Amino acid sequence: MFRIIQSNDTDTLIDHLIEHYKNATAPTLGLSVFSPFTVIVPSMVLGDWLGKTIATKVGISTLFMSEFWGKYQWQMTQKVLEQDAKIYPNDAISVPEVAVLSASIMKWRIFGYLSGEIKARQRAILDDPDDVLHFLLKPLYDKDAGVIVEQRLWQVCDELSRVYVRYLTHRPHWLLAWAKGHSLGDDVQAMMNDKARFEKAFSTLRPSPDEVEEADDDSEFPQWLQDHYLALERLLGKLWHELFGQTYLYREQLEQRFWQALSGERGKQVETLAKDALPKCLYLFTVQQIPQVELDFLKRFSLYRDVVLFHFNPSRLFWADIVDKNWLLTQQIINPDSVYLKDYGHGLLSRLGKESRETFAMLADMTGGADSDEWQIVWQDEFVSHLTGEQGEKYSVLNGLKQDILMLSGEQTTQSLSTELFKALQGDDLSPLADKSRPKTALPLQDTSRSLSIHACHSLKRQLEIARLMIAKYLNEDDDRQLSDVVVLLPDVAVAEDLIRSVFPSGAGVDGLTLPIKITGTTDKAIDELVFAISGFYTLLGDASARFYAEDVYEWLLTPALYESFGLSFEQMKKGCDLLTQAGFRRGFDEMHLQNTLAPQDHDFRYSFSYALDRIVLGFLSPSEMPSHALHPFSHAQNGLKEAVLPLLGISLSDEPIIGALTSIYQGLADNRLALERVDYVDRLLGDIEHQVINRYFALHHQSIAMRAIFNTKNAIMASLRANKWYDSHTGKESAKPTGGDIKLSLKFVLKSLSDSVKAQAISAEPAQVITFARFGALRSIPFGLTVMLDMNLASFPRQDKAVRLDLMKAGLNRRGDRYNEDDDNGAFLDALLCTRDRVLIFYNGISADGQTVLLPASPVGELIEFLKTDALWQVPDDANIFGDNTDNSGQSLANVLPNLLESYLTTYHAPTAFDHGVFYQNPSVARDTGGDDELYRYLNEQITQNKHNYNKSLPPPPLWCRVREVLDNPRHSKVRTVTLPSQAELTNFARFMTYNLSADNQDPDNFINKLAQAFNIPNGQEQLSSVLQVVKYPVKVYLKGKVNLAKDDDVINRDEPLVLDKLGEYGLHELFISLASLGVFDDDSFSGLDQDNLLNSIQKLIDNSTDETQREKLQAFMALYYDDVIPAGVPRLSLPAQELQKFFDKVQNFQETLQKTWKKLQLSNEKDNELYGIFEKLQTKLSALNYSSWVTPSSDDTVSLKFGEFYYQLSAKVSDETHDIWLNILPKRANAYHLLACFAQHLCWQLTLNDHIEQKISLWQFYKPWESASPYKEKSLFIFKPVDKTLAKLWLVNLIAIFEYGKQTPLAFNIADVFDCFTNGITYLPNWLAKESKFGKKYTPLDSSHHPYWQFVLQDSDPKKSFEHTLPIMESLIETMNQHLKILD
DSSP states (O other): OEEEESOHHHHHHHHHHHHHHHHHHHHSHHHTTSSOOEOOOOOHHHHHHHHHHHHHTTTOOOEEEOOOOOHHHHHHHHHHHHHHHHHOOOGOOOOOOOOSSHHHHHHHHHHHHHHHHHHHHHHHHHHOOSSSHHHGGGGGGETTTEEHHHHHHHHHHHHHHHHHHHHHHHHHHHHHHHTTTOOOOHHHHHHHHHHHHHHHOOOSSOOOOOHHHHSSSOOOHHHHHHHHHHHHHHHHHHIIIIIIIIHHHHHHHHHHHHHHHHHHTTHHHHHHHHHHHOOSSSEEEEOOOOOOOHHHHHHHHHSSSSEEEEEEEOSSOOTTOOOOHHHHHHHHHHHTTTTTOOOSSHHHHHHHHHHHHHHHHHHHHHHTTTSSSSSSSSEEEEEOOOSSSOOOOOHHHHHHHHHHHTTTOOHHHHTTSSSSSTTTOOOOOOESSSOSSSSOOOOOOTTTTTTEEEEEEESHHHHHHEEEEEHHHHHOOOOTTGGGGEEEEEEEEEEEEHHHHHHHSSOTTTSSOOOOOOESSSSSHHHHHHHHHHHHHHHHSSSSSSSOOOOHHHHTTOOOHHHHHTOOOOOHHHHHOOOOOOOOOOBBBSSSHHHTTSTTOOOOOOOSSHHHHHHHHHHHHSSOOOBBOSOOSBBSSSSSSSSOOOOTTTGGGGGHHHHHHHHHHHHHHHTTTTTTTTTHHHHHHHHHHHIIIHHHOOGGTSHHHHHHHHHHHHHHHHHHHHHSSSSGGGGGGGGOSSSSSEEEEEEEHHHHHHHHHHHHHHHOOOOOOOOOOOTTTTTTOOOOOEEEEOOTTTTTOOOOOOOOOTGGGGGSSSTTTOHHHHHHHHHHHHHHTTTEEEEEEEEEOOOTTSOOOBBBOHHHHHHHHHHHHHHOOOEETTTTTOOOTTTTTTHHHHHHHHHHHHHHHEEEEOSTTTTTTHHOOOOOOOOOOSSSSHHHHHHHHHHHHHHHHHHHHSOOOOOHHHHHHHHOOOHHHHHHSOOOOHHHHHHHHHHHHHHHTTTTOOOHHHHHHHHHHHTTTTTOOOOOOOHHHHHOOOOHHHBTTBBBOOOTSSSSOSSSOOSSOOOHHHHHHHHHHHHHTTEEEEEEEEHTTGGGGHHHHHHHHHHHHHHOOOHHHHHHHGGGGSSSSSSSTTHHHHHHHHHHHHHHHHHHHHHHHHHHHHHHHHHHHTOOOSSSHHHHHHHHHHHHHOOOGGTTEEEEEEEEEETTTEEEEEEEEEEEOOTTSSSEEEEEEOOOOOHHHHHHHHHHHHHTTTTTTOOOOOEEEEEEEOSSSSSTTTTTTEEEOHHHHHHHEEEHHHHHHHHHHHHHHHHOOOHHHHHHHHHOOOOOTTTTOOOOOOSTOOOOTTTTSSSSHHHHHHHTSSOHHHHHHHHGGGHHHHHHHHHHTTEEEO
């Protein structure tokens, strides 16, 4: 018997399911909970929810199980045929462990077949339009490349497999015909003719004369479209017959044997055993959509076992024949005789319930002949009134809507829906406005968000913010409400996941509330990460187009699943990435990989992953500043560079785990570099993935949920392969042949299939004890107290079916039971309304991004509004007294205005932000005027607006946005500064301290500096001189550091290796030359005779032939730059150093010539009392020397201690060594105020080094480029600093430190260039400080300008010129002292 228990309430269906559970399993509940009970469900989500709900209602955990129909049907077939095999072993048909013809198997087989055909006869297929495959492959051909793109072919195979899977349930007779080799060309032509005749009869769009001429007599289909579908039929038939025909016939044989066993055709003994193997009753719960072929199976199965369907039906009346209301209205005009018996019934059911209506119609069709001797069908109605039920539900718009769809008696409906329409206005007693043939819904206006409301916002984020407030309000209204009573539905929850988590964080939100959530229907991030980590071993290097960029590699390395597999923390792997960056990694895996994209003569691989790792390993094993040939004792090419590795310095023993992990990862990448394109049997490739990557590198994850998901997917694929491989062996035939498992694919597509299948294992969507977020359709038929629908935009919902070029079903009319995305989503929307107990909130983006255009909601929302406007019963209280004395036309007046008010009543337009003015304040009310319909409209609109405002008062914005609004509203707050600038008095006081400290009046420095430190909070400490000097170069960065996040200058890194020497690289290279020159590397006479075109090889020969160890070390120091990341990659690696070295030699020679000319002038003048004469007299030996080391004094890091009483500070700076009294410097920079001040600071530190035998220390500073700005130093590039008294040097450095420490606490508004000009030139217009853009004319504001964003943040509305002038005096003592000890050559 087939029993259908139908109800409009899911809880009622569950109660009846529990009764069947008790009766079917055991006589008492105590025993029944230990008996298994299986129910067929449309989704495992519903199954999980059913299990928990039944356990809750029963009060104890049960053995309730839920299954999908397809899997359960296959299991029943296995059980029956196993019994058959016991009786007839020689004629047995064994059933594979899983169903044959899965989507993945079909896709792989089609791809393998087509790939073979393309390889064997591509040109013949493309040139022959009559070839069956021409139709499919011609559009995939890339004319430019001359090939059929493999990725496009894979996508087409995926589309074909989905089409065939759909036909298994919706067009099985097609597949059977194709399997037997029959053509369906005539059937397809008939389908097209039927569709054309239907469209001609009922379509409002008439064809044009041209289209009529182009069409056949019996068809209005254009000829090209007919040819398309006929060619498609030949293609689908050929592929199915050749690849899956025999398998499908075997599947049909299984079903035929199943029925033979149950019907007794195989004997009474087989029949008895088969029935005993099956459940006594088959239960199905709320199946919303069921194909006809499955329903036919159930109908036939009910002859042998009872079938009970718990059917969710929103209406108690027969509604299988209702049609779309809009379509009906159109047809009544153009074809009145054809549709006079049709009815649209209920507007929402006809428009949104197509899927459920067709299911109901198919169930109703089974009733015909049901009471015959063969089989029976029983309908059991268990409908519940939403207004008079025992649940005490409130009368509301939502309950009235559900009751209206249920269509109970008119008396009950009218009574229930006429209670609270104008309760908020002026009364309780309502009287009907008009008599309707069918009772209609009345709407209470007292609370716009009590049961059904629509909310128009500016963005999804704003929707989430408002929904959060309303959810909190809903939960607080009733202590019995739980978080699990709330569901939030979206069209695409995966896309919005990050935004959802930002508004609903794991802890307390900005409103102080903790609202935990569960986002369902999205892949677990742990699964995503693990799949990404495993795939990286193949994809990062295996694809032919893979560039192996550092940023891509770092993203992979920083995946938790990867670094945790090697026992590392995030911080450790981050350091590993930093080490690779320091070692120069930019692009490419190793030499072999890079050679694919480089010129044949280019053997430069310094910026590859392999070379960077070599540097790190050598830096750990044998740190040295010299290049090592230990790892690369060879040359790449004849007369080429002999490769070596420059160890990366700074590696510590604690880095050993990081280095070990990186080397293991390198080995894994190298082992699998060619695997991605390898073609092999699918089962072998899956085994390789498991053994060569998963077991080797991810053993720590073997017991994780994510890894179990991967293994479950892999095992499912293997089972499907086995099921399809030797299907003939299940029939016992000797001529078994492989039909499915002999599939060969490239690992690239196997990996993609595995990844897609694993990711499809979404997080379970059953409601937990938290708020549930899910996509529409994932939670159908599950009741909730509050349903929130987000992102209900016209373009987002419902989903539209993609234009499927290869779907033959499109050639004909839709058949009952055909499934489409639009119908699914419309049905899910209607179900969400009907299954909600208390309240429905619908959100959409009602305003465009520009704030000007009003946008429409999704079409189902529009249908809902339209239904309520046109089909609702509007009533007014007898004592409303809103018409004054004129009550004769009161009912008519209200009937005229209410439909226009409805959209305003339902829809609330929200402010774009949580701190908008409209959130906090109500617009002034319009004065009440009762004179006619217009006055009535204005009055009711005012009441609606007031009701909305009153409700919004119960949704207070979070405290954060209240404070923001307070700042915006209160002018006093607008003047509150984010940063407090020091007053002029404070700066003047600080400047006095600075001046006095360097004056002759400071006779007790210890005491004074202690006072200075106390007055301005100058702490003891230690610092690099270069860091302290930052307060002179960029005072704003010194102040903001640690207070706000500043963008780093190196945030944007070039992805590719450098191919030209930029300014920064040139500076670094010349600094290296200067350092090498000071060490005497270039002093050897042989150096000047080297071949400048092949400098590297010449130096290498010198090293190989030299017996002087000192000379070898110096030459090797120069060689090191070829293996560092200073020189650009490629050909410049060999030629550029020689070019730049020659520039350096020229600079040194110019320096030497300048000094020699000056000395000659001094000698001729015979001015021995001249201060310069004494300096140059000391330089005589250097002036006559030819060695470069004589012109560049070596320098090294040293520490200077500054102690005055309790004040103690240490400065680290690079200074000359103790053996020199003259410090010669060449700087690859332009002379300017900052660089000059920095040189003087270094000069002072040098004065304080421990070399008491030298009384006078002089330093000369030669800049590459002369002073540029207008000043006394313009066009000057050589500067001399005279000896400075040690005490004065200490006090000057203390002043610099004091400005640095004070600048960290207080913003100092100045830049050194204008400060210097003010004191040397006496300028007042501050050209750099007030500049709005760079002097180079770029759209760029330099950091030393007050218009830079950093300075704008600090200065705000302060006058930058005055702020500069107030700060200027603190620098005076520093500049003045420097100028006193500075000499400039004319």
